Amino acid sequence: KNQVEQSPQSLIILEGKNCTLQCNYTVSPFSNLRWYKQDTGRGPVSLTIMTFSENTKSNGRYTATLDADTKQSSLHITASQLSDSASYICVVSVDSSYKLIFGSGTRLLVRP
Amino acid sequence: DTGVSQDPRHKITKRGQNVTFRCDPISEHNRLYWYRQTLGQGPEFLTYFQNEAQLEKSRLLSDRFSAERPKGSFSTLEIQRTEQGDSAMYLCASSFGEGKGKNIQYFGAGTRLSVL
Numbered sequence: 001k002n003q004v005e006q007s008p009q010s011l012i013i014l015e016g017k018n019c020t021l022q023c024n025y026t027v028s029p030f031s032n033l034r035w036y037k038q039d040t041g042r043g044p045v046s047l048t049i050m051t052f053s054e055n056t057k058s059n060g061r062y063t064a065t066l067d068a069d070t071k072q073s074s075l076h077i078t079a080s081q082l083s084d085s086a087s088y089i090c091v092v093s094v095d096s097s098y099k100l101i102f103g104s105g106t107r108l109l110v111r112p
Numbered sequence: 113d114t115g116v117s118q119d120p121r122h123k124i125t126k127r128g129q130n131v132t133f134r135c136d137p138i139s140e141h142n143r144l145y146w147y148r149q150t151l152g153q154g155p156e157f158l159t160y161f162q163n164e165a166q167l168e169k170s171r172l173l174s175d176r177f178s179a180e181r182p183k184g185s186f187s188t189l190e191i192q193r194t195e196q197g198d199s200a201m202y203l204c205a206s207s208f209g210e211g212k213g214k215n216i217q218y219f220g221a222g223t224r225l226s227v228l
Contacts, residue, residue, distance in 0.1 A: 043203050043219030089154050098143060098215060102154030
């Protein structure tokens with residue numbers, strides 16, 4: 001069964017600190033992995049997208065890594081800001097099709 | 113703003129009433145998707161259009177749900193005889209077809225439905 005699991009479910013950090021969110025997937029055939037940021041009451045917004053051959057992708061203070069062998073990905077947030085408070089969703093695309101398998105997300109709260 | 117518009121943003125209705133949501137995708141996108149998201153969960157796929165053709169429907173889409181994209185542009189999602197279990201955020205997304213932009217889906221802000 002195609003699944004995407006994320007950890008932790010929720011995380012609280014102080015402003016300015018770094019954090020790392022984890023994603024494990026069992027999706028086959030794998031096409032690409034995306035991280036989305038979803039603010040409360042809003043739709044998800046794409047942060048990064050990585051194919052099988054890409055190990056890392058950065059978008060400002062966000063850096064995603066992908067290990068296709070172990071089927072793990074991480075999203076590292078550097079120097080967190082209050083505006084980083086949101087849910088971060090790991091999404092895996094199946095076989096370059098439109099089908100996306102979503103994780104349940106990690107809810108991040110950045111406190112001053 | 114991703115360029116995908118959804119209307120209304122919030123809808124409160126009584127059980128048994130019908131509701132209709134609208135989605136206007138990014139104009140160059142030929143694919144349009146509907147998802148449902150409940151609190152604390154990731155979005156769940158409901159249905160997908162390529163141009164005006166509805167190519168797939170999830171088993172989550174019961175016979176009370178119908179979606180249309182009559183001219184291959186905007187889409188509507190109708191829920192008939194709403195139930196309390198229909199309360200959720202309904203998200204619309206659009207994308208290019210395969211081979212362009214890695215099929216990145218751009219999401220609207222969603223319509224939050226509350227069934228009383």
